[in-house]
Amino acid sequence: xxxxxxxxxxxxDVRDVSKAFGAVEVLRSVSLQVKRGEVVTVIGPSGxxxxxxxxxxxxxxxxxxxxxxxDGKEVGYREAGTRQRRSERDLAAMRAETGMVxxxxxxxxxxxxxxxxxxxxxxxxxxxxxxxxxxxxxxxxRVGLAHKADSLPAELSGGQQQRVGIARAVAMEPKIxxxxxxxxxxxxELVGEVLAVVRSLAEDxxxxxMVTHEMAFARDASSRIVFMADGGVSAVGPPKEILxxxxxxxxxxxxxxxxxxxxx
Amino acid sequence: xxYALNFNLIWRHFDKLWGGLLLSLELAVISIAIxxxxxxxxxxxxxxxxxxxxxxxxxxxxxxxxxxxxLLVYLVFYGVPTVVDLAxxxxxxxxxxLSVYSGAYLVEVFRSGLEAVPRGQLDAGKAIGLTPWxxxxxxxxxxxxxxxxxxxxNTFISLFKDTSIASVISVPELTFGAQWINFNTFRIVEVYxxxxxxxxxxxxxxxxxxxxxxxxxxxxx
Ligand SMILES: Nc1ncnc2c1ncn2[C@@H]1O[C@H](COP(=O)(O)OP(=O)(O)OP(=O)(O)O)[C@@H](O)[C@H]1O
Ligand SMILES: [Mg+2]
Numbered sequence: 226x227x228x229x230x231x232x233x234x235x236x237x238d239v240r241d242v243s244k245a246f247g248a249v250e251v252l253r254s255v256s257l258q259v260k261r262g263e264v265v266t267v268i269g270p271s272g273x274x275x276x277x278x279x280x281x282x283x284x285x286x287x288x289x290x291x292x293x294x295x296d297g298k299e300v301g302y303r304e305a306g307t308r309q310r311r312s313e314r315d316l317a318a319m320r321a322e323t324g325m326v327x328x329x330x331x332x333x334x335x336x337x338x339x340x341x342x343x344x345x346x347x348x349x350x351x352x353x354x355x356x357x358x359x360x361x362x363x364x365x366x367r368v369g370l371a372h373k374a375d376s377l378p379a380e381l382s383g384g385q386q387q388r389v390g391i392a393r394a395v396a397m398e399p400k401i402x403x404x405x406x407x408x409x410x411x412x413x414e415l416v417g418e419v420l421a422v423v424r425s426l427a428e429d430x431x432x433x434x435m436v437t438h439e440m441a442f443a444r445d446a447s448s449r450i451v452f453m454a455d456g457g458v459s460a461v462g463p464p465k466e467i468l469x470x471x472x473x474x475x476x477x478x479x480x481x482x483x484x485x486x487x488x489x
Numbered sequence: 490x491x492y493a494l495n496f497n498l499i500w501r502h503f504d505k506l507w508g509g510l511l512l513s514l515e516l517a518v519i520s521i522a523i524x525x526x527x528x529x530x531x532x533x534x535x536x537x538x539x540x541x542x543x544x545x546x547x548x549x550x551x552x553x554x555x556x557x558x559x560l561l562v563y564l565v566f567y568g569v570p571t572v573v574d575l576a577x578x579x580x581x582x583x584x585x586x587l588s589v590y591s592g593a594y595l596v597e598v599f600r601s602g603l604e605a606v607p608r609g610q611l612d613a614g615k616a617i618g619l620t621p622w623x624x625x626x627x628x629x630x631x632x633x634x635x636x637x638x639x640x641x642x643n644t645f646i647s648l649f650k651d652t653s654i655a656s657v658i659s660v661p662e663l664t665f666g667a668q669w670i671n672f673n674t675f676r677i678v679e680v681y682x683x684x685x686x687x688x689x690x691x692x693x694x695x696x697x698x699x700x701x702x703x704x705x706x707x708x709x710x
Binding site: 283285313314317318319320321322323324325327329330331332333334335344345348349393394397 | 607609610612613614615616617618619620621623627628631632635
């Protein structure tokens with residue numbers, strides 16, 4: 226069966242993915258779909274497997290069973306139903322199709338803001354220095370950092386670093402952007418500037434799968450919200466439904482109640 | 490207490506010391522260069538290798554670190570040529586020894602540096618689609634270098650001082666020059682005062698230079 230005939234309408238198609246770290250089952254038969262242009266937010270208590278799920282999508286983590294497809298193409302393993310890991314070269318090429326923004330920014334400390342963005346463009350996308358520089362400047366402008374192109378990460382605030390992190394990811398023109406609690410490491414007054422960038426990307430139609438504890442943002446920006454608990458998907462639905470205080474899902478109700486108690 | 494300092498004889502033979510210092514520097518530079526290549530290659534290999542290779546590299550490091558350099562120098566210069574059919578000059582023999590010796594110390598410096606590169610940076614390199622080789626060249630090594638530069642400078646200075654051991658196989662470096670002058674003039678205090686000063690000053694100049702490089706790297710793009 227070829228990819229094309231088997232293609233599902235979802236851009237990202239996660240099916241029955243399970244993963245254990247040793248004896249700890251971190252993901253239990255997780256399924257979830259993200260359509261092109263959708264913004265799907267994952268919420269859930271600490272340790273419920275949100276980060277692990279995101280890291281499986283670009284194969285920073287391997288998974289034990291199930292399938293993850295982007296645009297119909299299996300991510301970490303060769304097709305043909307075997308669980309044969311792709312070659313490192315293949316994996317690198319697959320990962321270039323997904324962008325990831327990290328909680329702790331993870332900028333390359335020896336490269337300037339522009340340099341951070343240009344690395345993937347030149348080495349992976351094969352662009353010339355001049356072209357890569359133009360693209361970097363374009364995206365730095367989009368995240369409001371045109372004037373910081375030549376600054377090193379150490380010279381930038383957390384919010385600025387994270388905006389460079391976003392620019393680095395989107396400049397590669399990924400099919401989907403993965404965002405893992407990208408504002409959690411920021412001082413409260415810097416959260417807004419980063420979320421504004423994410424919002425504008427969403428308006429541009431960027432497909433996103435994000436983990437966040439910013440419930441207000443999740444409610445406003447998401448097409449759907451996925452609630453994870455104990456390594457499984459416990460509820461999926463539109464924000465209004467999931468975040469409603471009177472939900473019938475008991476775990477979700479407890480989570481939201483606890484969340485409100487600690488955040489408001 | 491009747492000893493009167495007299496440096497005249499030292500200055501008369503100063504070319505022995507100056508030439509010796511230049512040779513010391515040459516021995517150090519060549520050995521450190523080779524040792525750096527050994528250290529880098531083995532460290533990169535170590536962090537990505539399986540158990541067997543790791544054990545072999547660790548054994549090399551342990552062996553070198555637990556045997557006094559002077560013994561290794563004797564072993565390579567007198568021992569090896571008697572067992573295998575090899576002939577080399579004393580300076581070559583010493584460079585060989587110091588290279589292998591510095592390699593072992595530098596493996597340790599580079600390995601700990603490579604392991605200290607935060608996982609997040611490697612993840613970021615993976616996430617933008619860099620291949621393992623590209624991640625090594627563009628992410629891991631640059632960060633490793635910034636982490637290890639201070640330790641690297643100290644190791645380099647210490648290896649420079651270790652060149653004095655070449656005197657035991659009559660390589661005419663600085664310490665050997667000092668010994669020669671001592672035997673021929675008996676101005677033991679003067680000659681070792683001057684020699685010590687030469688090691689100190691050279692060491693400080695090297696350290697100053699290396700610190701400049703460090704600062705540049707910290708601020709570099
Ligand atoms: N590399 C690892 N080795 C072993 N266990 C791990 C590893 N990474 C995660 N875990 C465990 O897997 C479980 C899920 O972790 P994960 O980071 O995915 O949760 P999370 O939902 O992102 O939590 P948080 O909200 O705190 O970020 C936790 O119990 C965690 O301890
Ligand atoms: Mg997490």
